Amino acid sequence: MKGSTVIVxxxxxxVGLVIGIFALSPESETxxxxxxxxxxxxxxxxxxxxxxKMASSFAGNLVQLGDQGRLIEERVRVxxxxxxxxxxxxxxxxxxxxxxxxxxxxxxxxxxxxxxxYWAGKVPALQFFTAVPFGPNAGEAMAWMYYGGGLDLMQEIxxxxxxxxxxxxxxxxxxxxxxxxxxxxxxDLKGLKMRFFGLGAKVMEKLGxxxxxxxxxxxxxxxxxGTIDATEFSMPAIDLDLGFYxxxxxxxxxxxxxxxxxxxxxxxxxxxxxxxYQQQEIINAVCRESLIRGLAQGEAIQFPALQELQxxxxxxxxxxxxxxxxxxxxxxxxxxxxxxxxxxxxRVWASLQEFRKGWKIWGDLGYLx
Numbered sequence: 001m002k003g004s005t006v007i008v009x010x011x012x013x014x015v016g017l018v019i020g021i022f023a024l025s026p027e028s029e030t031x032x033x034x035x036x037x038x039x040x041x042x043x044x045x046x047x048x049x050x051x052x053k054m055a056s057s058f059a060g061n062l063v064q065l066g067d068q069g070r071l072i073e074e075r076v077r078v079x080x081x082x083x084x085x086x087x088x089x090x091x092x093x094x095x096x097x098x099x100x101x102x103x104x105x106x107x108x109x110x111x112x113x114x115x116x117x118y119w120a121g122k123v124p125a126l127q128f129f130t131a132v133p134f135g136p137n138a139g140e141a142m143a144w145m146y147y148g149g150g151l152d153l154m155q156e157i158x159x160x161x162x163x164x165x166x167x168x169x170x171x172x173x174x175x176x177x178x179x180x181x182x183x184x185x186x187x188d189l190k191g192l193k194m195r196f197f198g199l200g201a202k203v204m205e206k207l208g209x210x211x212x213x214x215x216x217x218x219x220x221x222x223x224x225x226g227t228i229d230a231t232e233f234s235m236p237a238i239d240l241d242l243g244f245y246x247x248x249x250x251x252x253x254x255x256x257x258x259x260x261x262x263x264x265x266x267x268x269x270x271x272x273x274x275x276x277y278q279q280q281e282i283i284n285a286v287c288r289e290s291l292i293r294g295l296a297q298g299e300a301i302q303f304p305a306l307q308e309l310q311x312x313x314x315x316x317x318x319x320x321x322x323x324x325x326x327x328x329x330x331x332x333x334x335x336x337x338x339x340x341x342x343x344x345x346x347r348v349w350a351s352l353q354e355f356r357k358g359w360k361i362w363g364d365l366g367y368l369x
Contacts, residue, residue, distance in 0.1 A: 047276040049083040052110035054265075057097040057118065058216055060090055063237050063301070065216070065263065068169050068294055069113035072265065075286045084279060086111055097215040104266050105161045112266045116154070116165065117198035118213070125344035127198050128352060129154045129167070131174075131258035133331045135352075138170060138260045138295055140359050145262075148355040153348050164272040168287035169263030172235050172298035174255035176200075176319070178223075178248035179230045183317075186326050195219050195231040199334065200257025206330035216242065223247045232257070235298060237305035245314045252317045256327055263294075 054073065058065040073088045091097040100112035101119050117130030129150070136144065144150045145167060158165045183189060190208030201211040214222060214231075222228045224247050231248070233239055235255075245251075265287055272280065306316065319327070339346040 047083070047279060049085075050275070050279065051085045052087065052271070053089055053094060054086045054111040054113055055089050055094040055100050055103060055109045056091055057100060057112070057114040058091065060088060062216065063241055064169070064171055064294060064298060065234065065238060068263070068290060071293070072113065072168065072286055072290060075289065076282060079282050079286065080279070084282060086283075088113065091215060091217060097217075098213070100266070101161070101163070104268050105163055107162075107268045107270060110268055110271050113168075113263070114266065115261070115263050120198060120213075123157060123161070123344070124338060124342050125157055125348045126154070128345075128348045129165075129262060129264065131198055131200075131261050132352065133200050133203055133257045133335075134328055135259050136356060136359075138172075140356065140363065141260055141262070142170070142291070143359065144352060144355045149351050150348075150355075153351060157344055157348075158266070159269060162269045163266050164269045165264045165266040166284070166287055167262040168265035168290050169261075170291040170294045170298075171261045171263070172295070172302055173260060174235050174258040175232065175239055175251055175253055176255045176257060177230055177232045177252045178239070178244045179250040179252065180248050182250050182315075183252065183323070184320075186323060192229045193227070195222065195228050195233070196257075197232065198257065199331075199338075200232075202334045202338070203257065203327055203330045206333060207326060220244065220247075234261070235302060235305075236309060237298075237301040240305045240309055245309055245312050249314050250317060251309065251314050252319055254318065256319070256324060 054069070056066065056069050058069060060066045060070050070088050073086050076084050076086050094109050095103040097114070098118055100109070100114050101122060103109045104112045115130045116126040116128075119126045129145075135141070141150075145154075151166065154165065177183075177194070179192075181188070186207055189204070191210075192208075193210045193212070194204060195214045196204050196209070196211040197213060201213065204211050212228070214228075216233060219228075219231050219233055220243055223231055223244060231244060232255075233242060233244070236251075239245075239251075265283070267283075275283075310316065335349060339349050
């Protein structure tokens, strides 16, 4: 009797183990009924750690543009408990700064810390997701992106190139140019060779300026050697870091070409789809945190930078109403022509215009002039 009891017990143990094994086997997953948070918890429990490389268009020691990328690396690591890594690599360490689009698209690097406006030659419509000449302020732009269809358009266009991207940095208005000599009229612009970014470059070309796009680290040498006569790059605190004041002493405002600037975190789409929901949400949350930090810091650091630039002999100028009017008129010509030549450009421009038309009802009433 005692032996029979032992045998029964052993058989029961074996049956229990077999049932347990099958319950944990991949083939049995469809028989386990999990819903909502249970599914998420199960997926997260089996998620493999990620160790990704993130190529940057901006040097890591460059205020806001670069150090914000390093902050992304840190915040992803912290919020994931060390199970996710987006390792920041300096410009050129993996690929040249202006070749990140192709590298991420093909999967030769997992991610890129950059700006959509750099891809004007590949996909003109993407320029709207960095900056728009004479465009919206930060609040209006974020409203369009997250509640007016902007982000949907951005991600739809990028998906065709096997890229997932989203805004991940938001910085203050830019200065609109460093010049060796004072600019008193549109005539003074004609014939200048100038580094210029995005849609604003086409506007400057309408006014007789010869433009070229250079990565941040290449601008000062070109300006110093006279390869270019003038440049724009970013806002005062960043331009101060890059030392343009050593060559050009006339700094112009407002930044009509970039009333705000959005940076992006782009990720290979196949890699993005391999993440669990929680992993994706960590990256999404980090980017939205970064937008707040970028804008707040940017607004805090501009006036000390301007004061320092003045102490170094820089003269600060505001464009005359006549020159701003000429720039605005040229922009109207540029955007009309670009929309006629590219369907996606036209779609994004129409979406932004329609949203701004509605937002103006609120903007005119809700804000002081």
